[in-house]
Amino acid sequence: MRGATAAADRIGFARLTKMAFDGVSLLPLWQQLIDKVTNGTASAGEGLDLSLIAQLLGQKATGLAVQDEVLALHQLFRSPCSAEQPRLRVLALAAAIDMGGNTPIEFLLENSDIELTTLYVVPGAAIPDPLPEHDVAIVVASDSEECRHALAEIATRAPSWPRPLLNPPDRVANLDRDKLYRLLNGIDGLDIPATIAVSRAQLLEVVLLSQTLPEAADGTDFPVIIRPRGSHAGVGLAKLDGPTELANYLIERREQDFFVSRFVDYSSEDGQFRKYRIAIADGKAYACHMAIADQWNIWYLNAGMSESEEKRQEEATFMHTFDFGFALRHRSALAAMTERVGLDYFMVDCAQTKSGDLLIFEADNTAVVHNMDSPQLFPYKPPQMHKIFDAFAAMLQRRAQQHADRAA
Structure with a gap:
């Protein structure tokens, strides 16, 4: 039933992703759910799980098509909760986007006594009135083109929301790459390169020498980092040193818009590049991970952290000394950034420049913070991840309690 407010139970994002991360074959579960769809017995929750499994198996288009069919009929879903009587009820407000487009909040609340219900805000289905029962709500949709409708719809209801609404939509809408640098520009001790939107036509003029790159890109000159607009996880990301490399890049890419x-060059004295992920929860910074590699285009999965005990020891030291090391060294820049972003919870991918400034690559509300890594290989990670999870849960509880106290 369209707009139904009864939550459909599902296996959930965290459990299915952990299965895939651990190398468990999802094909038997996929076939089981397909059989239910075929005979008409699949629930809405199972349909959404099927969509995620398809994406985890690399079938993104199929997964999104299934998701669209499910969300056309049902928008409210309940994730597994460890407590029969939860101490807190959280309502996450999500958009119909691929599996990386909403805050992966299940990882933050997994195995807790907090109940998580997710409401997908989709075209053609109004936000329920009255809203599903909850103690605190949080916007998990991202600042992306696919989420524009959801953010706009939530914004219309935000002024009259009956409970605390965290990560308000107007603040989330400041995080896309071409807006973030304007938001953070001018903070002492912080470096964030201008991200300029350019069209394929403009770049072709640079290739043809009809104009220079600074003329096309608001003063930005080679060498540059380029990526298709809207891309994530390093898709289409490249470093270009001149028009010839730009020409070759455009031959390989078919997109029409780029950043x-x-x-x-943020390499350290030893020639290695170090990239950090920081979580900001209720104004406080927490270490998530540290990736070390001999290349600039680094993210955790390509840094070889599992293969290097020396790298893991350095990451462990980074985590253990974070509060009186990295966070203390960059406390002013982190505080100013947190104030300008204005979100209750978000993540930052960053590094340190050769001059010691905090170099910001990205800040968003959808980067993954998880506890899936092997505790045998990464024994220092579970305590750090649970520190973040506990801080997130405490923030939710505190906001709900503050609201209750004001209403009393």
């Missing part, structure tokens, strides 16, 4: 920003 360019100046390249910053």
